[in-house]
Amino acid sequence: MPGAAPGAMGMGMGAAAAPMSQKPAAPAPPPGPPANISIATVDTSKVPGDQRAAITSLSNLFNSCVPLANNPAKKREMDDNTKKIGQLFWRLNAGDVSEGVVPKLLQLCAAIDAADWHTANHIQVQMTTTDWEECGFWLSAVKRLIKMRQLGG
Structure with missing residues (x-):
């Protein structure tokens, strides 16, 4: 039974220590975009100057x-589409678009313009293949808008 006592104590200490170690390891997630976000309602005041072209381009495409x-x-x-692109704008405003995606987004917008x-x-299509996890939520909307604009003249 001496082997059982340390195991029991180890479990007890582990259980007591777990909540303490979990609190710092699990901070509240950063707030996400508002549920009712759209191109018209999103705050873009903090979008860096070099990325503002994406805001203009995609807003013009949508309009x-x-x-x-x-x-x-x-x-x-x-x-x-307005909700999904609004989320992209929100992420640009929050600085939450990776350095690898920004140049591709700007190239995409230059082609659209x-x-x-x-x-x-x-x-x-390239971004869908290489950056889907980060961009999938808005790329589908951009794809639909490109198609609509292409077919609509």
Whole structure:
């Protein structure tokens, strides 16, 4: 039984120590974007100057697609697009977009601004392949907007 006593004490001490070590290891997660976020409501005041082109480009792309959403399904899609791109803008404002993604995003936006849909689609597909975990939540919206703009003229 001497072997059982240290095991029991070890469990007791481990159980007592676990909550103390868990509190510092599990800080509250940083607040995420508001549930009702959209391109129109998101704060972009802290977006670095070199990244502001992405805000302008994607806002212009979205706004050019609004008149093309001429049925209820497309209007719902546009509601989803504004939320997803609003989340991207929120992350840019929070400095929460990685240094590896920012240049790709800016290249994508430059292609969109030039109406170079082939290049924009190519960059979007590359980002889907290489940066999906970080960008997946907004890339699908950008893909839909590119397609809508491309088909809508």
